[in-house]
Amino acid sequence: SKRLAGRTILITGASSGIGKSTAIEFARTSPKNLRLILTARRIDTLKEVAQEIQKEVGNGVKVLPFQLDVSAPDDVRSFVGKLPEEWREIDVLVNNAGLVKGVAKAPEIEEADINVMFATNVTGLINMTQAVLPIFKKRADGGAGDIINIGSIAGRDPYVGGSIYCATKAAVRSFTDSLRKELVATRIRVIEIDPGQVETEFSVVRFYGDKAKADAVYAGGEPLTPDDIAEVIVFAAGRRENVILADTLIFPQHQASPTVMYKKS
Numbered sequence: 001s002k003r004l005a006g007r008t009i010l011i012t013g014a015s016s017g018i019g020k021s022t023a024i025e026f027a028r029t030s031p032k033n034l035r036l037i038l039t040a041r042r043i044d045t046l047k048e049v050a051q052e053i054q055k056e057v058g059n060g061v062k063v064l065p066f067q068l069d070v071s072a073p074d075d076v077r078s079f080v081g082k083l084p085e086e087w088r089e090i091d092v093l094v095n096n097a098g099l100v101k102g103v104a105k106a107p108e109i110e111e112a113d114i115n116v117m118f119a120t121n122v123t124g125l126i127n128m129t130q131a132v133l134p135i136f137k138k139r140a141d142g143g144a145g146d147i148i149n150i151g152s153i154a155g156r157d158p159y160v161g162g163s164i165y166c167a168t169k170a171a172v173r174s175f176t177d178s179l180r181k182e183l184v185a186t187r188i189r190v191i192e193i194d195p196g197q198v199e200t201e202f203s204v205v206r207f208y209g210d211k212a213k214a215d216a217v218y219a220g221g222e223p224l225t226p227d228d229i230a231e232v233i234v235f236a237a238g239r240r241e242n243v244i245l246a247d248t249l250i251f252p253q254h255q256a257s258p259t260v261m262y263k264k265s
């Protein structure tokens, strides 16, 4: 969208899946002078994404790969101050970094898994928001900018074997709603995007790297691609300032809940 000309976009979790696709989609569809700050823990992968954008998309887009673990509060707090001066005027924050660990039922969930899911999906997203909001708040009319939070159908419809992950996404939903209400007198837009099943590294991470188990999740089905979600995110950011896509639930054709899914046998 022309409206995104000259904007600075910050994406967390841009080394893979939805975050990576979102970076590419912003670059592909937006006019020159766009700045993309791509963050994740895997800096080498981020650099590859940056190269891919510059080589294959071009478009005059500037890309800054930046290593950041959103679950490390001190790193998140000091992050904006470490950006080169010309990268600090962030206009859009896409809070995408997130993960699921395991399919255990509540009594058997490992403490480390509980902690990493909450530290990343919830506290990480909240801390990122707190780090960027002061930049937004300095602008006229109480502030301006977009906060785009990636929730999930899991936050609306919790399922067996997903209690902690679902609880983290319900927390994202609740935080997002409060924030939109708190910022109602400003020009800051608070947007939530809730995907259904998307084929990314999500399930590989869920099964601790077991690719066969991850593939079985999608076998016989037709999940969304990360590009499908990226298109919606970029569409939301490109609307006229008075238009807020407050809440968006996106399923593939054959999904109607986390567990109601038609698969060819």
Ligand code: NDP
Binding pocket: 012, 013, 014, 015, 016, 017, 018, 019, 039, 040, 041, 042, 043, 045, 068, 069, 070, 071, 096, 097, 098, 099, 100, 120, 124, 150, 151, 152, 153, 194, 195, 196, 197, 198, 199, 200, 201, 202, 203, 205, 226
């Ligand atoms: P991927 O595993 O493909 O991507 C997750 C991204 O998050 C990676 O770039 C990863 O980078 C990053 N990440 C994980 N932990 C951290 C951390 N501590 N700090 C910074 N970055 C981190 O999965 P998806 O693209 O599917 O997931 C993106 C978001 O979409 C998540 O919030 C997920 O919950 C949500 N979602 C996914 C759905 C799906 O079916 N796939 C459906 C609904 C929502 P790195 O490892 O380099 O840090």
Ligand code: 8X3
Binding pocket: 151, 152, 153, 154, 162, 165, 195, 196, 197, 258
């Ligand atoms: C990912 C969707 O239903 O696999 O957030 O948890 S689900």
